[in-house]
Amino acid sequence: MNTSLPAARLRTFLSRRTEIRAVVFLVLVLVYAAVWQPDVLQRYDVTLARIALDGLVALGLTLVILQGELDLSVGSVLAASGAVLALTPDLALGIVLALALGVAVGALNAVLVVVLKVNSFIATLGTMFAVRGLAFVLTGGQPVPIKDIESGIAFGQALLGPLTPRVLFFVVVFLALHVFLTRTRAGREFYAVGGNRQAAIDAGLPVRRRLATSFVMCAVLASCAGIINTLELTSADPTAGSTVMLVSIASAVVGGVLLNGGRGTIVGALIGAAALGILQISLDFGGYNPEIKNILVGAVLFVAVATDPSSLRIVRDRLKELLGRLLGRAAPQRQN
Numbered sequence: 627m628n629t630s631l632p633a634a635r636l637r638t639f640l641s642r643r644t645e646i647r648a649v650v651f652l653v654l655v656l657v658y659a660a661v662w663q664p665d666v667l668q669r670y671d672v673t674l675a676r677i678a679l680d681g682l683v684a685l686g687l688t689l690v691i692l693q694g695e696l697d698l699s700v701g702s703v704l705a706a707s708g709a710v711l712a713l714t715p716d717l718a719l720g721i722v723l724a725l726a727l728g729v730a731v732g733a734l735n736a737v738l739v740v741v742l743k744v745n746s747f748i749a750t751l752g753t754m755f756a757v758r759g760l761a762f763v764l765t766g767g768q769p770v771p772i773k774d775i776e777s778g779i780a781f782g783q784a785l786l787g788p789l790t791p792r793v794l795f796f797v798v799v800f801l802a803l804h805v806f807l808t809r810t811r812a813g814r815e816f817y818a819v820g821g822n823r824q825a826a827i828d829a830g831l832p833v834r835r836r837l838a839t840s841f842v843m844c845a846v847l848a849s850c851a852g853i854i855n856t857l858e859l860t861s862a863d864p865t866a867g868s869t870v871m872l873v874s875i876a877s878a879v880v881g882g883v884l885l886n887g888g889r890g891t892i893v894g895a896l897i898g899a900a901a902l903g904i905l906q907i908s909l910d911f912g913g914y915n916p917e918i919k920n921i922l923v924g925a926v927l928f929v930a931v932a933t934d935p936s937s938l939r940i941v942r943d944r945l946k947e948l949l950g951r952l953l954g955r956a957a958p959q960r961q962n
Contacts, residue, residue, distance in 0.1 A: 644882025820887025
């Protein structure tokens with residue numbers, strides 16, 4: 627009986643699954659929480675709320691990163707959308723205006739990157755500062771309560787067990803995006819654009835349309851996160867979302883989404899968001915300073931990028947090249 631065949635199949639399966647690192651990281655975080663902060667695993671409402679907020683933005687960023695781009699403005703869009711909602715007397719109108727802001731920022735990013743060919747890092751860095759400034763101008767730099775506080779309080783109530791509207795909305799968005807990326811032609815084209823953009827252009831794929839769509843969807847999901855956050859807190863804070871961008875990028879990268887595009891899954895981004903969300907809540911319960919959380923999230927992002935198979939392959943090739951040069955120089959010396 628050939629016992630190597632199942633082992634080979636297992637290695638092939640594991641090599642194709644981009645979420646493996648996220649699963650390992652999630653297990654480590656759960657062990658840490660169970661041993662040192664067991665309350666985290668009992669306060670489902672707090673933990674799920676954090677995962678849903680950061681995860682919603684991470685899902686939107688995943689759409690952009692899959693195509694080899696970045697959107698640094700998501701945290702600012704979250705804050706500005708919340709400000710628009712809080713300053714609008716009618717709740718329904720405020721939600722519409724907040725979503726319209728997300729569409730506008732996403733369209734602006736798309737024009738800068740797709741039409742004007744500005745590097746996405748530079749383009750969205752500019753919109754990040756501009757939209758954050760808008761949030762401070764609208765609120766005067768101070769938290770602003772929403773007009774309909776009763777609706778905000780009702781929105782934060784659990785509907786099914788520990789599941790609040792925030793969590794349920796996140797689940798619906800996750801399922802919709804998973805189906806979109808795996809079951810539709812447009813979703814599969816996201817991977818093609820990120821994997822080899824020139825080949826996608828040569829194949830006649832609507833590359834510009836897919837890139838623009840990803841930026842708009844990303845900004846709209848950031849607006850949704852801002853709306854949800856403002857409703858549950860019953861106020862808008864211009865500093866809201868200051869760390870959500872880093873956490874969301876880390877969630878996607880930990881989940882196996884390649885920064886160069888073309889590889890990754892929404893499932894991986896979800897697992898990464900869950901792991902980082904539980905880690906942050908554990909640190910909050912442990913009384914750690916926010917700076918410590920930022921350091922750890924940054925360290926997790928660095929390790930995720932450094933341990934990515936493509937990064938390890940580049941390092942391996944460079945080491946082989948360096949070793950070859952050293953051996954090549956040593957050979958003439960031995961002959962002499």
